[in-house]
Amino acid sequence: MSTLVVQNAAIATVDAAGTEYEAGHVVVESGRITAVGPGPAPRVEGTAGARVVDGTGCLVTPGLVNTHHHLYQWITRGLAQDAALFGWLVELYPIWARLTEDTLGAAARGGLAWLAKTGCTTSADHHYVFPRGGGDLLGAEIEAARQIGLRFQPTRGSMDRGVSDGGLPPDEVVERLDDILAASQDAITRYHDPSFDSMLRIGLAPCSPFSVSSDLMVQSASLAREHGVRLHTHLAETLDEESFCLATHGCTPAEYADKLGWLGPDVWLAHCVHLSDSAIRRFADTGTGTAHCASSNARLGSGHARIKDLLAAGAPVGLGVDGAASQESGMLVEELRQSMYISRLRALSSDPAESLNARAALRLGTTGGAQVLGREAEIGSLEVGKLGDLALWDLNGLGHADIADPVAALVFGPPAPLKLLAVGGSPVVRDGVLLTADEDALARACRTAARTLMEVS
Numbered sequence: 265m266s267t268l269v270v271q272n273a274a275i276a277t278v279d280a281a282g283t284e285y286e287a288g289h290v291v292v293e294s295g296r297i298t299a300v301g302p303g304p305a306p307r308v309e310g311t312a313g314a315r316v317v318d319g320t321g322c323l324v325t326p327g328l329v330n331t332h333h334h335l336y337q338w339i340t341r342g343l344a345q346d347a348a349l350f351g352w353l354v355e356l357y358p359i360w361a362r363l364t365e366d367t368l369g370a371a372a373r374g375g376l377a378w379l380a381k382t383g384c385t386t387s388a389d390h391h392y393v394f395p396r397g398g399g400d401l402l403g404a405e406i407e408a409a410r411q412i413g414l415r416f417q418p419t420r421g422s423m424d425r426g427v428s429d430g431g432l433p434p435d436e437v438v439e440r441l442d443d444i445l446a447a448s449q450d451a452i453t454r455y456h457d458p459s460f461d462s463m464l465r466i467g468l469a470p471c472s473p474f475s476v477s478s479d480l481m482v483q484s485a486s487l488a489r490e491h492g493v494r495l496h497t498h499l500a501e502t503l504d505e506e507s508f509c510l511a512t513h514g515c516t517p518a519e520y521a522d523k524l525g526w527l528g529p530d531v532w533l534a535h536c537v538h539l540s541d542s543a544i545r546r547f548a549d550t551g552t553g554t555a556h557c558a559s560s561n562a563r564l565g566s567g568h569a570r571i572k573d574l575l576a577a578g579a580p581v582g583l584g585v586d587g588a589a590s591q592e593s594g595m596l597v598e599e600l601r602q603s604m605y606i607s608r609l610r611a612l613s614s615d616p617a618e619s620l621n622a623r624a625a626l627r628l629g630t631t632g633g634a635q636v637l638g639r640e641a642e643i644g645s646l647e648v649g650k651l652g653d654l655a656l657w658d659l660n661g662l663g664h665a666d667i668a669d670p671v672a673a674l675v676f677g678p679p680a681p682l683k684l685l686a687v688g689g690s691p692v693v694r695d696g697v698l699l700t701a702d703e704d705a706l707a708r709a710c711r712t713a714a715r716t717l718m719e720v721s
């Protein structure tokens with residue numbers, strides 16, 4: 265494995281002390297960071313073939329970590345434009361019911377390539393639509409991640425509560441509980457790699473309280489804990505969901521999750537917009553993670569999550585783009601700014617200094633995400649011994665050059681082009697160009713897949 269040296273760049277390590285360098289270096293050898301600090305890089309022994317990148321005018325950050333996505337939605341963007349969550353889902357379920365491994369593969373390559381081009385080195389995915397006869401959908405997205413070259417944390421998702429059982433999804437997109445558990449076991453056995461350098465970890469992820477039975481939640485948690493894999497679901501996204509839980513289970517979504525054993529350090533939950541003070545305390549006490557999806561919550565009018573309160577309580581929080589059908593731009597770098605802005609819109613005080621700032625937002629998108637995915641020992645900050653996942657943002661252009669503070673340029677400014685994106689020291693994007701696939705071919709494949717889904721009646 266070759267050696268990568270980045271030097272003359274501003275560095276935001278996002279370590280616990282928030283160490284930054286105005287001009288410094290990062291060295292990655294055999295996939296791991298071996299040096300980071302101010303000034304020129306130390307001489308790297310025995311590596312005459314080291315790849316040396318001049319980062320003058322650029323900022324190095326840890327690669328961004330995306331904690332919530334539905335990659336299949338990349339080919340169902342721009343639909344149900346003015347609907348709230350339940351209406352949006354009801355409009356989209358019949359289209360998603362036509363997914364196949366081929367259309368999902370195209371969508372996953374497109375969505376992952378776009379994440380790479382916008383600074384992301386690790387992504388989770390929550391895939392829960394498994395139409396009968398659709399083929400190996402989970403395998404298709406895993407193959408896509410291998411091709412694009414991102415570290416991947418897909419979840420074997422599920423729905424078993426269709427309309428006839430009082431749920432929201434149509435019956436043709438839900439599965440039987442036993443089939444789900446067998447497929448979940450199979451996904452763990454075939455794919456889960458718990459190693460430090462792992463490119464692929466599996467999680468289990470029943471979809472949401474209104475599409476999943478309590479039995480499936482409990483049995484998925486038991487299976488995941490038996491194998492040491494993480495648990496994920498949507499929770500407390502909308503007031504409609506809260507009303508559903510109160511009517512069906514007699515408690516709030518957070519209380520429901522708690523009763524089912526679904527709060528804990530091995531659980532991360534998407535959205536968590538509507539949380540009471542006591543729920544926030546429980547999240548902090550149990551180490552339950554939140555995937556904050558600010559743009560999606562705005563797109564669907566779901567509300568503002570209480571991120572500052574969760575952080576103040578000590579609960580882990582990361583950022584997510586969410587599925588591209590409810591967040592068409594799909595760029596995690598934009599979520600840095602969005603999370604900061606939403607936090608300021610939410611604040612009762614009019615003083616922005618009491619809300620998230622640029623560095624806090626960068627922390628959410630890096631170390632926060634790593635913590636939420638259970639990988640804080642390996643990724644999320646630029647420290648010796650961690651994996652060589654980094655983004656080198658080019659701030660030399662018109663969009664950023666006059667902003668003296670590089671972190672402010674990245675977070676407050678427009679999405680910055682990438683001079684380099686590396687995963688384990690291997691370049692995935694260089695000078696804005698995706699190296700692992702032909703971007704134009706991906707776009708054509710996504711357009712064809714989208715038309716295929718829309719044309720079948």
Ligand SMILES: [Zn+2]
Pocket residue numbers: 332333334390498534586587
């Ligand atoms: Zn979602």
